[in-house]
Amino acid sequence: MATPDAPLLRALRGDRPDRPPVWFMRQAGRSLPEYRELRVGTRMLDACLTPDLAAEITLQPVRRHDVDAGIFFSDIVVPLRLAGIAVEIEPGRGPVFADPVRSADDVARITAIDPAEVAAAAEPVRQAVGIVTAELGDKPLIGFAGAPFTLAAYLVEGGPSKEHLRARGMMHADPDAWHRLAGWLSGVSRAFLDAQIDGGASAVQLFDSWAGSLSRSDYLEFVAPHSAAALEGITVPRIHFGVGTGGILDDMRLGGLADAVGVDWRTPLDTAAAVLGPDTTVQGNIDPALLGAPWPVLAAHVDDVIARGRAARAHVLNLGHGVPPDADPGVLTRIVERAHGLDS
Ligand code: CP3
Numbered sequence: 001m002a003t004p005d006a007p008l009l010r011a012l013r014g015d016r017p018d019r020p021p022v023w024f025m026r027q028a029g030r031s032l033p034e035y036r037e038l039r040v041g042t043r044m045l046d047a048c049l050t051p052d053l054a055a056e057i058t059l060q061p062v063r064r065h066d067v068d069a070g071i072f073f074s075d076i077v078v079p080l081r082l083a084g085i086a087v088e089i090e091p092g093r094g095p096v097f098a099d100p101v102r103s104a105d106d107v108a109r110i111t112a113i114d115p116a117e118v119a120a121a122a123e124p125v126r127q128a129v130g131i132v133t134a135e136l137g138d139k140p141l142i143g144f145a146g147a148p149f150t151l152a153a154y155l156v157e158g159g160p161s162k163e164h165l166r167a168r169g170m171m172h173a174d175p176d177a178w179h180r181l182a183g184w185l186s187g188v189s190r191a192f193l194d195a196q197i198d199g200g201a202s203a204v205q206l207f208d209s210w211a212g213s214l215s216r217s218d219y220l221e222f223v224a225p226h227s228a229a230a231l232e233g234i235t236v237p238r239i240h241f242g243v244g245t246g247g248i249l250d251d252m253r254l255g256g257l258a259d260a261v262g263v264d265w266r267t268p269l270d271t272a273a274a275v276l277g278p279d280t281t282v283q284g285n286i287d288p289a290l291l292g293a294p295w296p297v298l299a300a301h302v303d304d305v306i307a308r309g310r311a312a313r314a315h316v317l318n319l320g321h322g323v324p325p326d327a328d329p330g331v332l333t334r335i336v337e338r339a340h341g342l343d344s
Helices: 007-013 033-039 044-048 051-065 078-082 104-111 115-121 123-136 148-155 165-173 175-199 216-231 246-252 269-276 288-292 295-309 329-339
Strands: 087-090 094-097 141-146 203-207 238-241 260-262 281-286 315-319
Touching: 007 203, 007 315, 033 044, 033 051, 044 051, 044 078, 044 087, 051 123, 051 329, 078 115, 078 175, 094 148, 104 175, 115 175, 123 141, 123 175, 141 148, 141 175, 148 165, 148 175, 148 216, 165 175, 165 216, 175 203, 175 216, 203 216, 216 238, 216 246, 246 269, 269 281, 269 295, 281 288, 281 295, 288 295, 288 329, 295 315, 295 329
Parallel strands: 141 203, 203 238, 238 260, 260 281, 281 315
Antiparallel strands: 087 094
16 A cells, blocks of 8 residues: 655645656556566456456556556546447547447436446456555555546547547537436546545546546536536545646646646646646646657656746656557656656
8 A cells, every 4th residue: 555655646735846756648658668578368358357467467567667656557438438438549540439429319318227236246456456556565556537528529529529529519419418318427437536545546536538628618618517426525636637737727627626737849848837826736737758869868858847847836846648569668667767856
């Protein structure tokens, strides 16, 4: 079990460890040759639900980079698979649903499934998390889930989309159906978070990756209450992340439910800190595009991110979005060393 004085947990509570703790979104996965080797012959969602395999993949980047936390290897659509919904992750494309949820009847079909079924089916998740947390010892494991809007952005469209027109359209065309669907997704994501906390996760991150495609008024009316419901009453520190959310950063605090808000590379962290105020930790925001730049350029950028992060009550160093699949893992290790004061 992680100790409360682990740097990540201190920073999420608002303390300032001497150096910012660091981890990377999507640190587990395709940038690592050891991951690609383990995954040969196993479909993504099957790998997520095989406890030994999911545990080993979670631990790979922690061993390699010595990051300050693990993030559980899984996917935001895993709880939907556990609910019995037909979903696959197509390599190079993303989550694809056989029966998209587009009409009020579709919503009724899906919301008839009791989120308690997800909790019951989540045993492989609890097991995998248990293996990981035993191995990690003092180091925290971050559990995660998709926020209702980002899940709907796949479930309503049937697959990846750029502007999520159908999901955003449903909010206005049939607000009742939208709220029923989003409320249900919130319950399903909550069951997934609870399974990870039961297994020993010390913090959670809610990914609302595509929230940046919403207007502020749509975010507040149709999305924020359901994201808040997914986090309400959770007993471990909570991180809330989205891409392109510069215009709704303050709203992403969810009235203080979020202990930390993840910021993408577009908003400098000192600007984010001024918006978020004295009660919220910031997380971010190294630009993933700079991972391929010459080291002196990237190092100066990392130093700048750390310096701007000092404007916040506390800072968790991360990328502004996930590790790109073609990133050089050696560069990620070097960023950790720099954050830890071992590379100057
Ligand atoms: O290290 C980690 O961050 C933990 C694992 C993790 C995965 N997905 C593994 C994964 C996490 C936290 C996620 C979250 C996730 N999944 C999000 C939110 C985060 C974000 O990046 O915004 C989203 C939007 C998804 C949906 C999803 N799943 C996409 C868009 C893709 C990529 C499709 C592709 O192949 O480019 C996936 C697949 C996926 N999830 C992979 C991994 C390691 C790749 C699967 C493979 O190895 O083939």
